[in-house]
Amino acid sequence: MKIAIIGLGNIGGSFALSIKANLPEAETYAVDIDAAAIQKAKEQNIIKDGSLDFKEVIPDADLIIFAVYPKLLVQLVSDYAPYLKEGCIITDVTGVKTSIIGDVEPLLPAHADFVFGHPMAGRENRGLEFSSKEVFEGANYLITPTSRNKEENIDYLKKFVKKLGFGTISVITPDFHDEVIGFTSQLAHVIAISLINSDDVARNTKKYTGDSYRDLTRITNINEKLWPELFMMNKDHLVKHIDNFQTQLDKLNHAIQSEDVETMEEMMLESTKRYKDLHNIE
Amino acid sequence: MKIAIIGLGNIGGSFALSIKANLPEAETYAVDIDAAAIQKAKEQNIIKDGSLDFKEVIPDADLIIFAVYPKLLVQLVSDYAPYLKEGCIITDVTGVKTSIIGDVEPLLPAHADFVFGHPMAGRENRGLEFSSKEVFEGANYLITPTSRNKEENIDYLKKFVKKLGFGTISVITPDFHDEVIGFTSQLAHVIAISLINSDDVARNTKKYTGDSYRDLTRITNINEKLWPELFMMNKDHLVKHIDNFQTQLDKLNHAIQSEDVETMEEMMLESTKRYKDLHNIE
Structure with missing residues (x-):
């Protein structure tokens, strides 16, 4: 062998x-x-x-x-x-x-x-x-x-x-693979890059970070020769996932701006339920 | 004592x-x-x-x-x-x-x-x-x-x-605290909630996740009684941070759609530089 x-x-x-x-x-x-x-x-x-x-x-x-x-x-x-x-x-x-x-x-x-x-x-x-x-x-x-x-x-x-x-x-199937990977991996990278690049460098943010920020930006040490290829090879799925993420972000942003506690609580209960499902927690 | x-x-x-x-x-x-x-x-x-x-x-x-x-x-x-x-x-x-x-x-x-x-x-x-x-x-x-x-x-x-x-x-100062925490903690929570809630539940995504998705959604097991209070108490800073994140997300999304490799590479080189600074890597 x-x-x-x-x-x-x-x-x-x-x-x-x-x-x-x-x-x-x-x-x-x-x-x-x-x-x-x-x-x-x-x-x-x-x-x-x-x-x-x-x-x-x-x-x-x-x-x-x-x-x-x-x-x-x-x-x-x-x-x-x-x-x-x-x-x-x-x-x-x-x-x-x-x-x-x-x-x-x-x-x-x-x-x-x-x-x-x-x-x-x-x-x-x-x-x-x-x-x-x-x-x-x-x-x-x-x-x-x-x-x-x-x-x-x-x-x-x-x-x-x-x-x-x-x-x-x-x-x-190859198409289902690209659909799901566009979500779990590629969208995650798009978000992480956008987050760390939106930091105000003058603030010296690292003195004030907790685990949340470090977790959400862990994948930003990214291979700039590989990932543009991957993003473009899967453009249609990825752009659709970004749109769906955008819909949720807009909804939460709007709830914050209008102090709509009910919608915020609903979204957090939903995210908690999904977290528990992801980690097989009863 | x-x-x-x-x-x-x-x-x-x-x-x-x-x-x-x-x-x-x-x-x-x-x-x-x-x-x-x-x-x-x-x-x-x-x-x-x-x-x-x-x-x-x-x-x-x-x-x-x-x-x-x-x-x-x-x-x-x-x-x-x-x-x-x-x-x-x-x-x-x-x-x-x-x-x-x-x-x-x-x-x-x-x-x-x-x-x-x-x-x-x-x-x-x-x-x-x-x-x-x-x-x-x-x-x-x-x-x-x-x-x-x-x-x-x-x-x-x-x-x-x-x-x-x-x-x-x-x-x-209290105001600088709220500005920086609005970014490192609250924006991170807003993004994580939006990400996991944008999942297509019918897909059974957890069978196809890697570390990226798990990292980006770790904080979605969120206390729905506490966090709406925190978001509203810091609304002005938080909404500004969401806007700045949105600007970066739009830029990357546009680069993907137009297959603008140069912009994607620039954003990835920038995120890598920021990652290394955050983790004190030479």
Whole structure:
């Protein structure tokens, strides 16, 4: 069982660490443009070997995990296509699905099966040095099969990520994935960026913050090369979610301005109910 | 040194726990309308005694800590005024200052000094059972003196909360307090409520959430009796902060819709810079 991880960033590195810990029998190889990252991963003994040249790794790989930016993913699949092993399974970690699937599937040879996936695991910081296997433990995993996928390969990926410690593994359509991720992840990032950027810098706010502000801005240390791509790939869903958020914000803002206690209480009782449902509190 | 804690909820209970741990020589008494809470605090040995009747506690108290809702605070100060000990120091935990100070100060006898304060410590859940002394450790504390306060009593309160483990203790004006808290705490709550209430319940979103959504909605388990009071007491500042947030949200929303990568990148670089400043990262 030979696994190739493409991209030794935070998520790629976390896969390497997690495979090492949970599937010690697997042989993990890596491809990266950064020789130092490969060297470091080898020294840490979390990959067997790695290369700057994909042709040294891809032809033998039974499972390929792409952990790269969406645009790069399309380019690499195009480059790798002639070298893919017969029967290999490919997966990715891209945060938006419909658009990337549309770009990638036409590039694939018939003998390779790309089962698209999305680990819902934190990645506040970039780079291998911030990788950890713990970040996967109990996290949600989303798999978005297409008509091209073999059932056995979808099952294989489910079992594989379960072994890595992921919690709930959901199999959903690419469009539903993009709809729900547009809400839980992308809208959250849009809000967090807007919040921290609306701070009055002259105020030296950090002396006066509590946990609330720190929680709501934790994801503002954001990769400015990746996220605009993701936002644009999912524009329609995301803009709809921003509108729905806006409706609630307007309602609460209006209730505050008109001192409408009843509406404020209703909205807070509703948010409390939803909080408890989210956290399975009776 | 006799301390009276008025209200054995989450914050009052945390004060009792913290005083017990950090100032073992102090004698702590409590007043509450809930006999069971007093009984429980006595059994836990975190108060020396307590009473449903404030007249049994207040006349001997050197330091009184009000940990009650704003409207109730005004009522209780009015009730307690004739019974306050000569030279006693009073403080509170109210999240908005200008309005409460205006209501409370005219009720005070000349021989009692009310130094208004605000512990910036979490209180996701209501009630004594969620109290902890750890929640105060390293947290910010805001003191908002008025012309009525004696310098020595402001110093006393500073030293007192420092001993309880609070981190940065800032002395600021009531209006600046309300301006900055309107941003770091109240705006954050407004956003979090609007976000979770904009969820499509039929989607069963919790199966697809990552840390981002959980972080941004952590404060939505909100006390619907307290927060409308706080919002209205600070309406002018809060509405201004919502407007500033709205400006940033509109800008990012427009950039997404028009696929304006440059503006998105700029906003993300700015948010990353602010994140690093907030967390003292180089």
